[in-house]
Amino acid sequence: MTDQSGVLNDVRQGMIPAHIYNDKELFDLEKERLFSRSWLFVAHESEVPQAGDYVVRHVLEDSFIISRDEKGEVRALFNMCLHRGMQVCRAEMGNASHFRCPYHGWSYRNDGRLIGLPFHEEAFGGEEGFKKKGQTLLPAPSLGVYNGLIFISLDPNAEPLEDFLGDFKFYLDYYTKQSAGGIELRGPQRWRIKANWKIGAENFAGDMYHTPQTHASVVEIGLFREPKAEKRKDGTTYWAGNGGGTTYKLPEGSLEDRLRYVGYPDDMIERMKGQWSQAQLDVIGQDGFMISAASLFPNMSFVHNWPRVEEDSDDVHPFISIRQWQPISENETEVLSWFAVDKNATDEYKELSYKAYLMCFGSGGMFEQDDVENWVSLTNTAAGSMARRLLLNGRMGLLEDGGNVVEPLTNEQYSGPGSTRVGYSEYNQRELLTRWADHLERPIEAAAQLKVGMTAVRKTSKSGSASSCVAAEAPIDEAAETVLLGA
Amino acid sequence: MPVVTADLKACQGYANCVMAAPDYFDLDDDGNVVMIKREFPESERSRVTEAARSCPVSALTVSE
Ligand code: SF4
Ligand code: FES
Ligand SMILES: [Fe+2]
Numbered sequence: 001m002t003d004q005s006g007v008l009n010d011v012r013q014g015m016i017p018a019h020i021y022n023d024k025e026l027f028d029l030e031k032e033r034l035f036s037r038s039w040l041f042v043a044h045e046s047e048v049p050q051a052g053d054y055v056v057r058h059v060l061e062d063s064f065i066i067s068r069d070e071k072g073e074v075r076a077l078f079n080m081c082l083h084r085g086m087q088v089c090r091a092e093m094g095n096a097s098h099f100r101c102p103y104h105g106w107s108y109r110n111d112g113r114l115i116g117l118p119f120h121e122e123a124f125g126g127e128e129g130f131k132k133k134g135q136t137l138l139p140a141p142s143l144g145v146y147n148g149l150i151f152i153s154l155d156p157n158a159e160p161l162e163d164f165l166g167d168f169k170f171y172l173d174y175y176t177k178q179s180a181g182g183i184e185l186r187g188p189q190r191w192r193i194k195a196n197w198k199i200g201a202e203n204f205a206g207d208m209y210h211t212p213q214t215h216a217s218v219v220e221i222g223l224f225r226e227p228k229a230e231k232r233k234d235g236t237t238y239w240a241g242n243g244g245g246t247t248y249k250l251p252e253g254s255l256e257d258r259l260r261y262v263g264y265p266d267d268m269i270e271r272m273k274g275q276w277s278q279a280q281l282d283v284i285g286q287d288g289f290m291i292s293a294a295s296l297f298p299n300m301s302f303v304h305n306w307p308r309v310e311e312d313s314d315d316v317h318p319f320i321s322i323r324q325w326q327p328i329s330e331n332e333t334e335v336l337s338w339f340a341v342d343k344n345a346t347d348e349y350k351e352l353s354y355k356a357y358l359m360c361f362g363s364g365g366m367f368e369q370d371d372v373e374n375w376v377s378l379t380n381t382a383a384g385s386m387a388r389r390l391l392l393n394g395r396m397g398l399l400e401d402g403g404n405v406v407e408p409l410t411n412e413q414y415s416g417p418g419s420t421r422v423g424y425s426e427y428n429q430r431e432l433l434t435r436w437a438d439h440l441e442r443p444i445e446a447a448a449q450l451k452v453g454m455t456a457v458r459k460t461s462k463s464g465s466a467s468s469c470v471a472a473e474a475p476i477d478e479a480a481e482t483v484l485l486g487a
Numbered sequence: 488m489p490v491v492t493a494d495l496k497a498c499q500g501y502a503n504c505v506m507a508a509p510d511y512f513d514l515d516d517d518g519n520v521v522m523i524k525r526e527f528p529e530s531e532r533s534r535v536t537e538a539a540r541s542c543p544v545s546a547l548t549v550s551e
Contacts, residue, residue: 097509100502105543107502107514116500116518118543132518 004029008437014395014430021196022382026440027330034298034439035060036447037155039164041300041324042066045074045148046184046343052095052110059154060327064140065089065099066150069111076140076152077112082452088137099137112137130453138450147176148183156448165296166241167417173280174291175302175320179271181343185322186354188336191363195375196382197299197325197333198436203371204303204323205295206237206428208246209396214370223308223359223366233423236289236409240418242435244428245294245302247283255285262290262306263316268345282415289414295428297435299325309355317349319357331379337362394433397425488526489551491535495519497546504547507538520546 002025007017020026042057043066054067056079063079065088081088086103089096100107100116107116114135117124124130140152144161146169151161158164165172176183203210211232218224234249250258259269273281283289294302306318320341326334339357341350360367381387397405409420421427491511500518504511513521527535539547 096506098502098505098514100506105499105501105503107500107505107518109514113516115514115516116502118499118501120500120518 004440008441010391011433011437014393014398014426016392016394016433018382018387018390018392020382021199022331022379022387024330027327029440030327030436031060033442033444034436035154035327036444037153037158037439038298039142039144039151039153039158039161040298041149041151041296041322042076043150044183044185044322044338044340045145045150046182047093048074050095052097053093054089054096054110055093056089056091058326059152062154063087064152065137067110069109070097071111073111074143074145074150075111076143076150077108077136078138078140080138081106082114082135082137108137112139135453141447147172149176154447155444164242168241168243168296170240170280170417171238171243171245171291171294172296172302173276175294175304175322175340177275178268178342179275179344183320183340184343185338185340187338187362188324189338189362190334190336192328192332192334193372193376194332195372195379196331197327198432199375199378200323200325200333200335200371201295201297201299201301202429202432203375204293204301205244205432206239206246206426208232208235208237209424209426210371210374214374215367218366218370224305235292236414236420236422237425237428238416238418238420239428239431240416243294243296244418244431246292246428247289248292249422250284250288250290252288255281258284258288258290263318265346265349268342268349271342271344279415279417287414287416295432297432298439299327301325303361305356305360307356307360309352309359317352317356319353319360321357321361323361331383394426394429397421397427488528489532489535489549490525491522491527491539491547491549492525493520493522494546494548497544498542499544499546501543503541503543504538507541508534511535511538 004026007020010017040059042064043055047055048066048068051068051070051072054065057064057066065077065079067075067077069075079087079089081101081103083101083104083106086101088099088101088108097110098107099110105116105118106114108114114132117132120126120132127133140154141156142153142158144151146161146165231248236247238244238247250261253261256269259272291304301323303321304318306316308314309317319339322338322340324336326336328334339354341353359365362368399405406421406423406425409422414420498520500514502514504520505514511523511527513523515521536549539549
């Protein structure tokens with residue numbers, strides 16, 4: 001394998017070897033060292049509200065059944081039959097008490113337990129030949145939930161989800177906890193773009209700089225009062241924990257005035273006041289900033305915007321969207337885009353907010369179309385040999401001597417956690433790429449193997465330090481403890 | 488009323504019946520069919536009969 005240390009060092013200096021946006025070898029390394037280790041978003045609890053509900057989601061090639069079992073616990077089960085490896089569940093979503101493998105008919109409960117094994121006696125010699133008891137579809141090695149967002153990691157030793165999120169939780173609450181009810185989701189819409197997955201994640205994390213140019217036409221037709229050039233540079237970028245995003249500067253006024261300005265009705269404002277901490281309220285009411293787009297490392301993004309929806313009215317309507325940049329290859333990405341809305345909002349609000357979302361984002365959204373043209377073209381150009389000679393300058397906000405063009409806001413100026421600056425910069429893109437480099441540099445430990453039906457769990461790790469996901473004979477409750485970290 | 492009965496010795500835990508009519512059939516932890524109800528009204532006949540016929544080892548019988 002090619003030594004990538006030069007590439008990773010350049011990235012840490014803010015210089016980006018252009019080929020990282022279309023490079024097969026780097027993509028293989030991302031698979032091996034990043035996506036096999038990091039926490040990754042798979043679904044929201046509101047997508048599986050009832051016992052038996054499930055959705056099937058992917059982490060690269062691995063398919064997982066995200067199900068709610070009969071006891072109400074959320075599970076993430078590797079969608080591969082323990083017998084000869086057929087996909088156990090072939091629907092995308094549904095409700096089932098059992099999953100039955102279509103190949104030879106083994107059946108599993110929705111908590112993953114193997115229960116039906118045709119001709120167990122005759123073919124396997126019963127329990128003596130093949131221990132059926134305690135067998136379960138392989139659970140995701142780590143599972144965690146925050147505000148109903150379900151994350152998994154393929155690393156059994158992943159740090160707890162809440163530690164990984166860190167101070168980004170402060171900002172996550174604006175999108176996913178506007179009231180005690182939390183959010184409900186619609187979607188996802190899925191579509192594929194011929195672009196590298198990192199580009200979207202970087203764009204949503206901190207690219208306020210592209211808005212006036214790329215989205216000029218959207219601003220011109222007057223549907224948005226916000227993305228004007230002079231407005232965007234008054235906003236901030238922030239980075240906290242393992243995520244960061246952008247904000248808009250709000251006009252003068254009280255907390256209530258400012259929330260009304262972006263279109264929130266009074267009943268929602270009241271619930272926000274009851275839900276958010278004083279610091280969370282102060283970022284809006286005192287400091288005057290409203291969150292917009294954001295990304296959580298490595299490939300999850302958020303949007304909050306407030307367009308005019310009806311042509312004959314000046315009213316704006318806010319919407320929230322969650323999305324994932326699911327890598328397909330070094331030059332192709334599946335975009336999953338959900339509409340999210342406060343569960344306790346009125347039906348009328350939910351409908352208007354949904355309209356606002358569809359207008360801006362989602363496969364037919366106006367912002368979407370503008371962005372994708374750039375990203376596809378960038379990815380194409382990054383494949384060639386000339387791109388290998390080019391180190392892009394991703395140092396916006398830094399002086400040549402390493403000093404800052406703009407210093408971070410002080411605690412007096414800004415109430416939120418993390419590092420926050422007014423104006424255009426690429427600190428957040430650098431934060432993402434630095435984490436990317438950290439993962440790519442660090443070899444992974446070999447994962448434990450499960451020998452289905454056999455007593456020994458063989459470890460492939462030479463050092464012997466990898467721990468088993470779930471021992472073959474582990475009774476189900478013990479297995480559940482292993483997977484439900486932080487749930 | 489018509490009834491559906493299971494031959495527990497024949498049942499191999501395929502769960503076809505459970506998929507077809509989860510309100511009539513379930514599986515226990517050993518993979519044996521458990522009857523939730525036996526009798527069914529005439530209006531349910533086609534659904535229950537379908538479920539019984541879906542059993543790969545003919546463990547389910549519908550009788551009058
Ligand atoms: S379909 Fe037949 S074998 Fe399968 S569980 Fe039902 S009765 Fe048993
Ligand atoms: S592969 Fe699933 S039962 Fe044989
Ligand atoms: Fe954009």
